[in-house]
Amino acid sequence: MKRKIITTGDGSKTIQIEDWNEQYHSVHGAVQEAYHVFIKNGLSLYQNRELAILEIGFGTGLNAFITLLEGQKQGLQIRYQGVEGYPVSPEEVTELNYVAQLKAQDFENELLLMHNSPWEEPCNITDNFTLLKQQKDFKDIGEANAFDLIYFDAFGARVQPELWTEEIFAKMFQALKPEGILVTYAAKGSVRRAMQAVGFIVERLPGPPGKREMLRGQKNNKGAF
Numbered sequence: 001m002k003r004k005i006i007t008t009g010d011g012s013k014t015i016q017i018e019d020w021n022e023q024y025h026s027v028h029g030a031v032q033e034a035y036h037v038f039i040k041n042g043l044s045l046y047q048n049r050e051l052a053i054l055e056i057g058f059g060t061g062l063n064a065f066i067t068l069l070e071g072q073k074q075g076l077q078i079r080y081q082g083v084e085g086y087p088v089s090p091e092e093v094t095e096l097n098y099v100a101q102l103k104a105q106d107f108e109n110e111l112l113l114m115h116n117s118p119w120e121e122p123c124n125i126t127d128n129f130t131l132l133k134q135q136k137d138f139k140d141i142g143e144a145n146a147f148d149l150i151y152f153d154a155f156g157a158r159v160q161p162e163l164w165t166e167e168i169f170a171k172m173f174q175a176l177k178p179e180g181i182l183v184t185y186a187a188k189g190s191v192r193r194a195m196q197a198v199g200f201i202v203e204r205l206p207g208p209p210g211k212r213e214m215l216r217g218q219k220n221n222k223g224a225f
Contacts, residue, residue: 005095012101020159024059028210036208042183048075057153058082152184170198180219187213
């Protein structure tokens, strides 16, 4: 499928799949969306501890990169696992402007290491951030009680409805530790119902720019949000 780099509403870049008219991040602002969905409503709930994160849709590496940056501020020791079926190319990576957009010039080498590190092997990106990239279908995720937090950033249900089913969310539920949290930009009723059907306690939250709502689910309600 034909892909191209586009500039989003906040000046940051993302990849567009032209055949689907679908982007890796919001056209209203890739960085804004990532911070709102995954940092404000996910990572910021944790401070000064070890944290295991699973990202569904590693894509451009933006979510992992901002998690590395913010994790340092929050005193987190992060084990990050990113699953991606179709990795971006080195040529695409060089066209993205995340270091400049985030004013993170001191971490340019870390972003490059994220993309250049081998797949299927853990890599220490910094002293407090370990990355494991896996190239596989989401349905093949089989971990149980392994993660504190899941970033569910798959392509939208409009173009890949098979990624937003009870079957997939059952795997997410299994992968989370008790009281584990899943955050996603999605807000469709069918997605919320699929999450609830497998056991998530789900709440609607204000969405990022250009989107009214998003969803956050917890493996059980023993700990209030």
